[in-house]
Amino acid sequence: MGRKPCCSKEGLKRGAWTAHEDKILVSYIETHGEGKWGSLPKRAGLNRCGKSCRLRWLNYLRPDIKRGNISEEEEDLIIRLHKLLGNRWSLIAGRLPGRTDNEIKNYWNTTLGKRVHGSLDSKATSTAKSKGKTLMTGPPVAPPPPRTDPPVIRPKAVRCTRSFCAPDQLMSSLLDNLVQRENSEKRTLFEVPQHEPLNDPGMGSMDSDKACPLDLDFLLQDIGEGIQVGDNGTSEEGGSTNFDMYSNDSVPFDGTMLENWMANDCYQPDVTLDFQSSASLLDSEEIWF
């Protein structure tokens, strides 16, 4: 097989882009559209590798990129999304219109991460960085103690058809729950589509009086050992499991419904949720996506 040589091995230009190169790239993409990055430089007449062109366009030249400082609302959203998603910058960026994954990643690494993790971490990070090292190259961390409970398969949700909006209180509850799950290694990963901006740019500031749509369509990939979800979960060998949850205004949601959903082999095609009536969810210990 063999990897295609990178630009440095092909004698292509690297480093900072000039205004002239930017102009050529923008002009080409405006005329021909994005994509075909591998052949774009040649077609556009740029002595750059396709990767570099793509990155330059996505992170800097795209017309919808928002310039300027990150607002407090955006900060708050980043923090909350990071708590939920971890270092999945592209997903986080997808919830912040006009912001790029690179920008958010940089902002987190230089500002927010320090604030969130405290001044000690900040010092460590700073020191490591100034020495040209990263935290990952530090002294090896002792491996976690062996698990004594039965292994829980971590389903990986690979698709989410719509963003999840919830009132502050509910959102906090869900986030906490998900973080607890993450801590107990029952982490669920899910992706949020990039091209569906939130109804409200500040996801966390949804009006609690409004209905909150939930439309999750998670395809849980079987990773070979089956899927287990909670005590009431099921396990099956091979294949994959689809979890469909969506909302309308007809059926109020309560914890019982979720329990039923879980009890039914974790699969019930049409679970209808109405977060207007979701107070009981806040008391629920069991929230599984």
Added chain:
DNA sequence: AACTCTATCAACCGCGTGGCA
């Protein structure tokens, strides 16, 4: 003014994944 340190962010690198033949 000169030097060092620190923070920032654009750009690079390598890997994973999905589509296709």
Added chain:
DNA sequence: GTGCCACGCGGTTGATAGAGT
């Protein structure tokens, strides 16, 4: 089923600006 290819992602690097001494 397999290999190739293009693309996207997250981690990392390095240039540079600004602050501090």
